[in-house]
Structure formats: structure tokens, C-alpha cells
Amino acid sequence: MFLEESQRDAIGLTFVLNELTADSPFGDMRIRQAGVYERAGKQELLDEFHNISQALELVDKDEENLNSIRRTLMRFKNIANVMKKMDRSYLHEIEFFELKSFLLNLMKLIETFSATGAEAKFIDVRFTDMEDALDILDPEKKRLIPFYLSERYTKELWETRSEKTRIEGLIRAETDKAALEELKILRTTVVAKEEEAETAVKKDLTEKLRPYLPVFEKNINAIGKLDFTIQKALLAKKYGAVRPEIVDGETELTDMINPAIDAILKQQGKTFVPVSITLRPGTTLLTGANMGGKSVAVKTSVLNVCLCHMGFFAFAKRARIPMFDGVYLISEDLQSVNRGLSTFGAEIVYLNGIVKKAKNAFLFIALDELARGTNPEEGAIIVRAVARYLNTLGSVSILTTHYDNVAGEEFNQYQVAGLANLDFAKLSERIAKAAENSVDLISDHMDYRLLKVGGRSEPPRDALNICRLLALDRDILDMIEEKYN
Numbered sequence: 001m002f003l004e005e006s007q008r009d010a011i012g013l014t015f016v017l018n019e020l021t022a023d024s025p026f027g028d029m030r031i032r033q034a035g036v037y038e039r040a041g042k043q044e045l046l047d048e049f050h051n052i053s054q055a056l057e058l059v060d061k062d063e064e065n066l067n068s069i070r071r072t073l074m075r076f077k078n079i080a081n082v083m084k085k086m087d088r089s090y091l092h093e094i095e096f097f098e099l100k101s102f103l104l105n106l107m108k109l110i111e112t113f114s115a116t117g118a119e120a121k122f123i124d125v126r127f128t129d130m131e132d133a134l135d136i137l138d139p140e141k142k143r144l145i146p147f148y149l150s151e152r153y154t155k156e157l158w159e160t161r162s163e164k165t166r167i168e169g170l171i172r173a174e175t176d177k178a179a180l181e182e183l184k185i186l187r188t189t190v191v192a193k194e195e196e197a198e199t200a201v202k203k204d205l206t207e208k209l210r211p212y213l214p215v216f217e218k219n220i221n222a223i224g225k226l227d228f229t230i231q232k233a234l235l236a237k238k239y240g241a242v243r244p245e246i247v248d249g250e251t252e253l254t255d256m257i258n259p260a261i262d263a264i265l266k267q268q269g270k271t272f273v274p275v276s277i278t279l280r281p282g283t284t285l286l287t288g289a290n291m292g293g294k295s296v297a298v299k300t301s302v303l304n305v306c307l308c309h310m311g312f313f314a315f316a317k318r319a320r321i322p323m324f325d326g327v328y329l330i331s332e333d334l335q336s337v338n339r340g341l342s343t344f345g346a347e348i349v350y351l352n353g354i355v356k357k358a359k360n361a362f363l364f365i366a367l368d369e370l371a372r373g374t375n376p377e378e379g380a381i382i383v384r385a386v387a388r389y390l391n392t393l394g395s396v397s398i399l400t401t402h403y404d405n406v407a408g409e410e411f412n413q414y415q416v417a418g419l420a421n422l423d424f425a426k427l428s429e430r431i432a433k434a435a436e437n438s439v440d441l442i443s444d445h446m447d448y449r450l451l452k453v454g455g456r457s458e459p460p461r462d463a464l465n466i467c468r469l470l471a472l473d474r475d476i477l478d479m480i481e482e483k484y485n
Contacts, residue, residue: 003306007329011299012260013306019238019259020231023073026220027227034228036309039323039362042246047123048229048311049243054121055233065116066230072109073227076102083216090199090206096137097147099209103134104145106219113226125226127219133212136205149198153205157197164190232312241313245320251279251305251364251396256316258300273448274317277301279398280412283391286400286450287407288416293448294400295331295368297416301398302329302366324396325361328354331368344373351386363395370399380405387411413454417447 008014022028037045058066079102082095091099110127113119119126137147151158167187174180235241239259255274262272275297277284288294304314308321330347347370354365370386371379380403390397391410407413467477 003302003327003329007331010331011303011306011329012258013303015260015263016235016303016307016312019235020228022227022231023070024076024223024227025078026076026224027073027231030224030228031231034310036306037311037323039325042323045309045311045323046246049313051122051125051225051229052232052236052311052313053243054118055229056236058116058118058230059233059237062116065112068112069109069116069226070230072105072112073223075105075108076223079216079220083213086206086210087213090203091209092202093147093149096149096202096205097145100134100137100147101145102216103130103137104143106130106223107134107143109223122226122229125222125229127222128215130212130215130219133209133215136208149201153201154197157194157201160190160194160197164194236313239315241315242317242319244308244314246308247320247322249281249322250320251301251322252318252320253277253301253304253314253316254318256300256304256314256319258296258303259315260303261296261300275300275448275450277398277414277450278412278452279396281394281396282412283387283410284396284398284412284414285387285407286398286414286416287402288400293416294402296448297450298366298368298398298400299329299331302327302364305364322362322396324364326357327364327366328357329366329368330354330370331366332372344371347371347373355389358390358393358395361395365390365395365397367397367399369401376403379403384408409454413452414450415453417449417451 003011003013017031017034020031022031037048058069077098079098082091082098085091085095106127107130110129113127134143135141138144139150139152149157151161164187167183167190171180171183171187174183239257254276256276257272257274265272273293275293277286277297279301286294286297300315304316304319305321305324306327308314308319309324309327314321328350330350332343351367351370354363357363358365367386371382374382380401383399383401383403384406387397387399387406388408388410390399464480467480
């Protein structure tokens with residue numbers, strides 16, 4: 001969704017995609033080429049959500065057949081190179097073997113998929129029977145995996161191999177040295193004829209199979225789509241993801257999580273606190289202390305909006321998301337910094353490009369601590385101006401900031417609850433007893449939920465409270481408190 005690679009990593013999108021483990025090479029290809037559904041493809045996106053729901057039914061109600069489908073998917077090998085060669089040349093035994101294996105696995109997959117009853121329920125996941133193509137490679141219809149270039153394919157091949165067998169019998173019985181040499185020379189001649197006859201058969205088989213190339217391609221696409229859909233369903237099951245509602249207007253994300261950050265927190269013995277937010281067209285401000293979780297909230301929002309547009313369920317209890325023309329994020333992860341620009345310079349270059357697009361498109365724009373690289377007075381002025389301008393556009397914009405004097409009546413506004421409901425006396429006592437763990441203790445008591453606020457509500461004074469809890473030098477603290485008062 002127009003995010004740079006470093007930003008895909010930062011929001012957790014790369015982590016989510018790496019959670020998918022395809023059963024077939026065609027499913028793996030789908031995952032690696034995963035793209036987005038544009039607004040014009042809304043129905044295709046809805047169809048994808050429908051298919052994931054159907055796959056979830058298999059996960060929940062028909063595990064035996066689902067596992068049978070997955071085992072069959074695992075047997076498929078990538079035949080892309082075989083198909084390319086078949087289109088321009090003729091195949092050899094190993095390649096005919098690969099095609100025969102594919103066709104036998106396809107036959108098994110069609111049988112198992114039909115047994116689930118899901119075939120009729122999935123949209124645009126249809127397999128085409130290829131028994132006729134299989135008969136070309138298995139004329140005796142034994143339906144066994146090994147492939148042998150049978151002498152029954154042509155009279156010439158049968159006669160040549162029969163002659164070779166006869167000569168080889170004479171060679172084994174011959175004791176005269178001169179006669180034996182003549183028989184060996186004769187065998188060499190017959191072997192050459194056999195190779196010619198085999199080449200003719202290979203060319204003939206390839207010619208007969210070539211018209212099936214579009215059918216192979218169609219089935220490969222169906223296999224990849226089914227595999228990818230099953231992996232999406234398994235991922236949704238793992239994280240309790242929900243089918244997004246595609247709406248016009250507001251973006252609503254209720255109790256959303258970020259699997260990438262959740263995995264990190266679990267390693268630390270912590271849990272991800274779900275956050276909820278409703279974003280209307282215009283500007284939404286998200287305020288709070290620097291360690292209050294604003295960045296996590298905005299990146300989690302971007303992640304779920306992107307996943308929705310990629311045909312994934314949302315990691316939330318409820319998700320209502322419009323279809324955007326693009327998703328953009330400005331955060332500290334901009335690669336432009338590595339190209340020699342300052343953080344602030346990179347932000348302005350990127351912002352200017354976004355604004356140009358937003359004049360004629362419906363975008364999801366996330367600005368995480370814009371102008372953090374400037375002095376606070378200038379930063380607040382810049383952020384407020386950007387917020388006011390984006391509020392005049394039809395796009396959905398969310399800005400995180402800890403600057404004062406940015407909030408206004410015209411903005412939708414949230415605050416991180418932070419330390420607002422904390423018992424400072426009790427926490428101070430705990431910090432005094434375990435000063436070496438003071439930062440972790442504060443983090444554990446931070447409330448990361450987002451609270452809807454209104455008017456000119458200013459960012460909470462959590463930074464000052466954190467200074468107090470961490471026992472900043474009393475003289476410095478007095479100066480800070482005097483400035484606040």
C-alpha cells in the first residue's frame with residue numbers, strides 16, 4: 001500500500017506475512033506476490049473475505065478433510081519450468097514424470113475438495129478435470145506415479161525394443177569372439193534407432209499435451225489461491241482475527257492488536273493491550289507521553305488497514321474499514337534518512353508527496369510525531385498547520401503528537417490513558433524498593449488504552465509524572481514544576 005520496506009517491517013506487516021507457511025509452491029508464490037485490492041476491485045475483496053470464512057469453517061468443522069487437502073497440497077512440485085519447456089520444445093522422461101505426478105495429485109485434490117462440500121461455496125476456486133491429459137501419460141490407466149516411455153506408444157518403438165531384446169539374448173549366449181563383436185555393433189545400431197523412436201514419442205506426447213497448457217495454468221492458479229486462502233484462515237484462527245466490514249466513511253477498529261509487537265511482549269512475559277479507535281474523514285489527533293504507546297497504536301491501525309486491503313482478516317474484535325486509494329505513513333522509519341536527508345527533511349519531502357496525492361484521492365494518512373526533529377515551538381506550529389490542512393481534505397488522517405497547543409475543536413481527538421488513573425503513592429513505594437526496575441515498573445502500570453476526548457484538551461502531563469516517579473534531581477524537578485505552574 002505504497003509503504004516503504006522499512007515501514008512494512010515497522011508496522012508488523014513483514015512479521016504477519018512471515019507467519020504464513022504455504023503447503024504448496026503455488027501457495028508460496030501467492031504469498032510472495034501478495035498485493036492489494038484497489039477500490040475498483042471491491043467485489044473481488046469481498047469474495048476473498050467470503051472464501052476465508054469458508055476456509056475457517058473447514059478449520060472448525062471438517063479438520064480431517066482439511067488436513068487431507070493440505071497433505072495433498074504438500075505433494076505438489078513446481079512445474080513452471082516444465083511448462084515453459086513444453087511451450088517451446090519437447091520433454092524428457094523426468095519432465096513427463098513431473099507432469100504425471102502433478103496430474104495424479106490434482107485428481108486427488110479435486111476428489112478431497114469436493115468431499116468437503118466447499119467446492120460449491122468457494123468463489124473463483126474451481127479445478128478443471130484433466131483425466132484426458134493424464135491418459136496421454138498413462139494410457140493403461142494404472143494411475144501409478146512412475147512414468148515409463150512404454151513401447152506401446154508406437155509400433156516403431158515396440159519393434160526396435162523387441163529387436164534389441166533379441167540381440168541382447170544372442171549376445172549373452174554367443175561364445176565366438178568375432179560373432180560377439182558383430183552382435184555388439186548390431187546392437188549399437190538398434191539402440192540408435194530406439195533413441196530416434198523414443199525422441200519421436202517424446203515429441204508426439206509433448207504435442208498432445210501442449211494444448212493443455214492453459215488448463216495447467218488455470219489449475220495452478222486455483223491451487224495457489226486455495227492454499228493462500230487456507231493459510232489466511234489459519235492465521236485468522238490463531239489470532240482471533242475478524243472479517244472486516246467494507247464501509248463508506250469512518251474507519252472503526254475495536255480491540256485491535258499487533259501480532260508482531262504481541263510476540264515481543266510475550267517474550268518479556270507481558271501482553272498486548274488491545275486498543276480501539278474510530279477515525280472519520282479529516283484529522284484525528286492522538287496525544288500522550290512519549291512512552292505512552294501512541295506509535296504502537298498508530299502503527300497497529302496502519303497494519304490492520306493494510307491487511308484489510310490485502311484480503312486478510314483484521315486483528316481486532318470489530319473492523320469497519322473504507323477502501324482507500326493508498327495508505328501512507330510518516331514515522332522515524334523513513335528510508336530517506338539513510339539517503340542523507342535529516343529526519344525532518346525526509347518527513348517534509350515525503351509529506352509533500354502525500355499531500356499532492358491527497359488532493360485527488362481518498363487516502364489513509366498516518367503521521368507519527370511529525371516534526372519531532374525541530375524545536376518544540378516550531379514543531380507545534382507545523383503540526384497544527386498540517387493537522388488543519390489535512391482536516392480540509394476528504395482523506396482519513398491520524399497524527400500523533402506530544403506537543404501543546406495543537407488540539408482544537410475542529411479535530412477528532414484521542415489521548416492515551418497513560419498514568420491518569422495511577423496510584424502514584426503505591427507505585428513510588430514499589431520503585432523505591434526496586435529502583436533498578438523503575439522503568440519496567442512504570443511501563444507495566446501504563447494504561448495504553450485510547451480515550452476519546454474533545455475540545456482543546458491538551459496532552460497529559462505524563463512526562464512530568466514520570467520524572468517524579470524516577471526521582472529526578474529535586475532541584476531540576478522544582479524548576480520543571482515552576483515552569484508548569
